[in-house]
Amino acid sequence: LRFKNGAEDWPRSFHGTRKLVIHHTAVKGSNGVTDLEKNKEAVRSIYYYHAYTQGWGDIGYNALVDGAGNVYEGRYGTHEGARRENPTAEQIMVPDVEAGHTAGYNQGSFGVAAMGDFTRFNVPTAQLEGLKKVLTYVADERGVNVQGNSDFRRYDGSWHLGLNNLIGHRDATATACPGEKLYEKVQEIKNSVDSFLLHNLSGLSGTLNGLDIESKKVEMGILNFSWDTFADEDTQQVASNYQYLLERVYGKVGVASDTQTWETAWFYPGTITDKTSVQIDLSKLESNFNYVFYVRALDSLGKPLSTVKHINFETGEIFISEPPQPDETLPVISIVSPQEGETISGNVYIDTQATDNVGIEKVEFYINNSLIGEDNVTPYNFDWDTKTLSDGVATIAVKAYDLSGNQSGAGIGVIIDNPEPDTEDPTIPADLTAVNISENQVTLNWVASGDNVAVAGYNIYRNGTKVGDASANDYQDSNLMPETVYSYAVSAFDQAGNESEKSNIVEVKTLISSNQAPVVDILSPGVEAQVSGVVLISAKATDSDGSVENMKVYVDGVWMVTKDGGVMEYNFNTRKVSLGKHIIEVTAEDNQGKIGSAQTVIYRIK
Known part of the structure; x- marks a missing residue:
């Protein structure tokens, strides 16, 4: 700070930060400079120009960011009485001190300047990140919604309506600041800062x-x-x-x-x-x-x-008004349903109608004088499970509270009559049998169960684990493995969730797969051929009960190539293997997953 005659040349005043403004210093000599000492010298030059040449008494920006992303305090903001020997971030970077960066907008805004001229010079990544960090800090400290906007009263008393909360200097006044290249980054900066902030309150x-x-x-x-x-x-x-x-x-x-x-x-x-x-x-x-x-x-x-x-x-000119009269009007509440004397069972919605001259704060619900819940959103209701009480007469009472603390209530009597719970299991399914057995599926049949109310369905167990359910007394189990033994049992259940014991167990062995593997014929090289350099591996495959999906070549068990269809031609460079004997295998897979293969032996001689 600059002092004259023992007093601050520019006395500090403070206003809650609501707007964030991005500037550039418009000094080309600072473009991309990362040397700390040179940047400190540049900040001192800015201080001299603002405090002495312009006569402001301090730097006009609240903060500055150099080409390396370092952040410098601009306008001094520490309030009277605070010590600065070991300052905290809050003492150094005071968001609310009035600076001098945007004419007419300085009271209630925070201005940060990127050091350099960004009319045509691209903003260095480190400097852009520094801007994001300092703006995130201030926005978080003051809860600024950087994606929002609000009206702002200028120093001359006029209003700037709908001004965005984070702006470039040119959005407020007639200027090219912060330069075209930095201004292009304003939305990116908003998005980055917003990603670190809390969510926004709405509806004010x-x-x-x-x-x-x-x-x-x-x-x-x-x-x-x-x-x-x-x-x-x-x-x-x-x-x-x-x-x-x-x-x-x-x-x-x-x-x-x-x-x-x-x-x-x-x-x-x-x-x-x-x-x-x-x-x-x-x-x-x-x-x-x-x-x-x-x-x-x-x-x-x-x-x-x-x-x-x-x-x-x-x-404007405030007129002293009479103190507001206390609200003594009671809210009005009634129970819409159920009705007085109604017989009820199961889950019942208690619906109310509540009104008040100021507003309803909440409605409380009581059963037999015990509070069971409350609702503060219209329509005021509560889902009550009558099965928590014994059958007989019960009282329902409600209380409405308004915003002034006034309350009123209403009540009715009802009769609870819930049916006796069903605890009886269905009978056990009988004579479980397996029919229509194939290589990958089986159909189960059994004699239907009985129940005192009604059978709702059947649980199907394979090898002791439930694999499905059925509404009738048959079930088809699919996607099984060929030549595999499976054991099955079924149980019956009713609407109350009662389940019978499991039926007799039936064991099933699926059939042998009828699918034949493809036949592979290696055309070249011949058996025990002596080869060198590049040799053509040629083969074809046929499938009697399907189609060949793909063919593969292996040399000494190592996969070399895969081709779709039933024809394989592959130029194999024998220099990839050592001199001597090697095994070539060609496989073919059909559309049902069956694999056939053939082998031949070659000798690399040089």
Whole structure:
């Protein structure tokens, strides 16, 4: 920092970071420079130009990244009283300090500059990764949704509507910065940063008398803020609480420094609620100021589950209003079904109808004065298993709670009459036999079982393991192996899940396969041929009860080549084997998987 007469030349002020801005320094001499000492010298030059030549008192960027990916602190942000002998990352890289990188947008933004001129020069990979890292750090610290957008109030009091939360300098003001080659990388940077961040809270709205207040001026009444219930997209973890805070960003147009010296949005703990809506009385705020309402989801330990969502609005001349009257209106609830005195059994939905002048928070369900569940989403109902109670009279009661804590209830009486459970097993299937036995399948028949209610089906066991079920008293088991012994048994089961004992066991041996293997004829070389150099291995194969799928050549048991069909011609280089005797084998496989083969012997003589 530069001081004059013992005071900061550029006094620090702080505003919750909501926008991230990418720049380049536009100095070609820094293009791709990885030497640390040269880059330090370049940062000192930038400091001198900004602090002395321009008279700003410090570097205008919040951070800088050199060609090697090293990150440098720009605008000094450590608040009063903090020591810097052994600084932490948070003390060095303070996201919320107001810098001077984007005219009109410096309050509430963080600007990072890539050192170099990227009008035509491609951004080095290491430098691009450095930009991603520093932006990920700031976005994570302040919960910025880098793929989102929101309205932003400029220093002159005007609004930039729908400004993206991560931008290139040219998206805010008329400039070529950050250069064409770096600007091309903005979406890639967004995607990379977003991949490291929490999921986004959605559905935030702010209204006054039913009208949207985003980027509007408000003067009297109660502001209502509400948002959607948050559930993590990956883990489905639902937020336990929500943290919200109202920040006064800056005051009247043209006033450079806010009277509040430290306004980091999450520097103060904020307020915790387990609801998805809050109300703020405008009479408690100051006139003619810009405010930002922030909210994010928390887990049961108080750790953030989501990014931060925010709404901007401006106050006019605040009129002191009467304090809001307490809500004393009770919710109204009734049981729609079942009906009073109705006889019920099995699983029954308890359906209710609940209304309130403010809103229903939840409905609780009671059976015989014991709480069995609750529902906080309309329509409010509960699936009750009546079999958990004995037959007879039971009372159903419900309680509705509104957002102000008021409650009311309703109740009815019903009669539970569940049928006696079926515990009787079906009779054992009799006379299990096997027919139509082939090489790969068998058909089973048996005498049907009986049951006190009805037989639902039969379980089929092969070699002691269940392999299927049948609705009638026969079953065909397929895909068996030829010439193999299998043992079978069946049992009967009913709708209640009762299963009989297994039937008699029948053993079956599948038939011998009728498929014949292909016949292979080696045409050349001849038996005990003396060969050298390259020799043609020629063969053909035929199949009497199918077709030849492929043929293969092996030399001394080592596979050489595979060809489709029943003709093989292969030029074998005998120099791959030693002098002397060698065995050539040719195989053929048919369309049913049968393999035939033939062999011949050759002698390599040179």
